[in-house]
Amino acid sequence: MTSNRITPPVAAPAIDGRAGFPVPDEYRNPYPASVWALLGAGLALAAAACALWVDLPLAVWIQKSVSKGVDQSFEWVGELGEAGHYIVMALAFYVVGLVGLARGWSNPFRMSYAAMARGSLLMLSTMALGGLVVLVLKRTVARARPELFFEQGIYGLGESFSRAQQFNSFPSSHTYAAFAVAVTLGILAPRWRWVFLLLAALVAISRLVNLDHYLSDVMTAAGIAVLIGHVLAPRVLCSKYQWPLRAPWRWWKKG
Incomplete structure (x- = not known):
């Protein structure tokens, strides 16, 4: 007996230009906007509570308890929070991704040029937007660094x-840079996200141990990075948005 059932066509995966590699399809934000708003409000309350009751006692305890050797070791850890290194690397990957995609280069890596361009642009945009937020907060809040308490x-x-x-002091730029990178890499490689976040947390701890910042400074910086990274990710990684695969001067071109 012959069946008249028609098999529905299977959608073909998106292809990375002439290179033939699959590109990212859809990124879904893990939480709705209302949940992110509640998390942001909770972080703000926690940071305010730390500023009132925790920051100063913790800094005093660290100043009395941490040895010079430990302090020096965390100075090296803090170098992981230097934003310039990550910006240069991400910019290089973005340029290679755009050029490779446009010219149809063969790619020896498992990542397509489209994925390379989108991922590196996510890191660059997270660093840029969050960096601006951090800078504005630093200038407007004008919080005294711990060194001023111990000296004056x-x-x-x-x-x-x-x-x-x-x-x-508020918020911590190094902590923001470390968490911006960790959040971006965690979105791109979810299996390793806790490793990335652990490394970023070590940078945050280094800022406390070295008495460069208070606890609420690093908490707020980390929260801003998590929020901005996840807000930008759908707009950069989803395949329905094609602007990330164009040169920056053509981002606003329709189509």
């Missing part, structure tokens, strides 16, 4: 937009 007994806020280096 000053704990609190200074004059906004004074650009004084001793009054830019």
Whole structure:
């Protein structure tokens, strides 16, 4: 007996230009906007509570308890929070991804040029947008760094937009850079996300141990990185958005 059932066509995967590699299809944000708003509000309350009751006692305890050897070791760990290195590498990968995609180069890696371009652009955009947020907060809040308390007994806020280096503690730039990279890599390689986050957490701890920042400074920086990374990811990684695969001067071109 002959069946009249028609087998539905199977959608073919998106192809990375002339290179023949699959590109990312869809990225789904793990939480809706309402949950992210609640998480952000919870983080703000936790940071405020730390600023009132935890930050200073913790800094005093660290200053009395941490040896010079441990302090020096964490100085090296803190170097992982230097944003410039990651920006240069991500920019290089983005350029290679765009050029390889446009010219149809063969790729010796398992990652397609489209995925390379999208992933590196996600890191660059997360670093840029979050870096701007961190800079604005530093200038407006103008929080005194821990060194001012131990040298002059000053704990609190200074004059906004004074650009004084001793009054830019909140939030931590190094912590933000480390978590921006960790969140981006965790989105691109979910199996390794906890390793990336652990390394970023070590950078945050180094900022506390070295008495460069207070606990609420690093908490807030990490939270901003997580929020911005996950907000930007769908707009950069989803295949329905083609602007990440074009040169920056053509991002606003329709189609």
